[in-house]
Amino acid sequence: MLVSLLAFFIGSGQSPQVLGQVFGHFALAAFIAWVLLSVTNAVGATRAWYLTLITGFASGCLAALLATFASASAAGNPFSGAILLFVVGSLVSLNLIFIIAIVVGEILLAPRVLRGILEYAPPAADRRLALVRIPASNLDEALVTHRERQPVDLALADQQWDNYCAALVAEGWETIEVDAAPELADSVFVEDTVVMFGDLAVLASPGAESRRPEVEAVERAVRSVPGLTVARIALPGTLDGGDVLKVGSTVYVGASERTNAEGIRQLRALLTPHRYTVVAVPITKALHLKSAATALPDGTIIGDPALLDVASLFPRFLPVTEPEGVAVLELSRRSLLMSSSAPETAAMIASLGYRVVTIDIGEFEKLEGCVTCLSVQVR
Template sequence: MSGIALVRKPGSRLAEGIVTHIEREPVDHERALVQHDAYVEALAAHGWRPVHVPVAEDLPDSPFVEDTVVVSGRVAVLTRPGAPERRPEVESVAAVVRELGLKAVRIARPGTLDGGDVLQSGPTVYVGRSARTNPEGITQLTALLPERQVVPVDMRGVLHLKSAVTALPDGTLIGDPRHVDLPGLLVPEEEAGAHVVPLGGDRVLLAASAPATAAMLERRGFATIKVDISEYEKLEGCVTCLSVLIAD
């Protein structure tokens, strides 16, 4: 599998990004830039062509591009983020997905939806009920993706569904049962261990802060690509947040 990786470099106000469930820590902006470059290079090295959304200096959370759009096939669902200050991030992403030839549709008021609450695995789309994604947003997403099975999921103590659970290439869900109730979870180490990005075949991208999970996945036959995203983890970010993969 290969395709396009939609990404956006952080602006100078990254450290002002929203923090909800963890204590705020200082963010090293220069280190964050280096880490973002390495993240993008890792995607490119495994077949994903980077397409950069323009930097948004006045939008601190904008590198977390996943929250602005959900792509299913050739349909791009432009979200309406639950945090009002993040909603201006969507328009520049909308312009890029249209340039890529995707059909753009929207979540409309009063619905709210963050892409980080949307986990796609085969025909199923799990959607977290969160402070950022409301029932109307889930209803609208269901109508916009009639060919998919949309499954609402309750969660506890995390910002987004994909803060708690993601999916491996074979469809196995990997996640933390403290935060989400889903059957058949493969339980990783706490925190970053629940976050993987399938890159095609048996390859998965995960954070360098989850070495035990990487070892577990390697024992299960997966090839792991590890990246340091420590500055983004200080803002409740993870490897899924920093890109949207659009398969060819």
């Protein structure tokens, strides 16, 4: 509206009178355009530049037509063919600069404004929930792919799991136990079955066929949490939650033995309307992406370069020397949970200003597990 008023002010020889004559017209047109753009942008019009171009042009034209017709009617002009021609003709005369301004604003400003609203809007609820699942009675039969199998002490594993849950509770997290699955050896690694993106829960499609029955009980647990929307990855797409690393609005997804191209494609389709960018990361030297790298709260990726095919995909990367030190679980913006098997890495991260809580999960590490695998955070 201001651009149009300025153009008319200059075009009329800088006469102040023109401002009063056209202010009401352009104020109405701007209001109509704002309503139209608010609705269309909310349903995804800013997903691509060509959509913003079409949306801006259509909204600008429609707003201009309606405002011009209203202005003509308010001036006492009855509807006629001449008035119709005047209203339509105004698109390339009276309203041309207004339409151009709407199109330019929609293309350049609307995506940034909407992204800012989504990033800085306060959460609907202050949730600190963590889904966990008690180890199966046949935990020692869990799948192992990138390390030699070692005997697992089931009693010690149960104790370590109890301590893990207690650490979460001590840090202010409420744990929700997914129904036990005594016959599903890998079920304690609940992270692989669902991934949270705010209020959106995406049920995974495990790459290992033996793990697919784990999802049913996890879905029941997720649906018991108020306010969540549930989606899923469907076969032939496969996706393990351990391959999904979230850093702000960027989602890194490991293209691994457990997560295939179709699974990544489906996740990208689900997340694009929510303003996430999905970046695929080749993973051939580890079970999952988060077996090789995780993220600090400030967005820095920490990981073992020997386990990553392409570390250069991460804009900020901090290498660690201990394989068990690649995994950190964010307890808060200032606190992290780590394995006690990586004391040097824990000390390094503490030196960066974080409070580090360490816990022994050695029996799960024998099965390629880490601190992120044993829970799913719902914030």
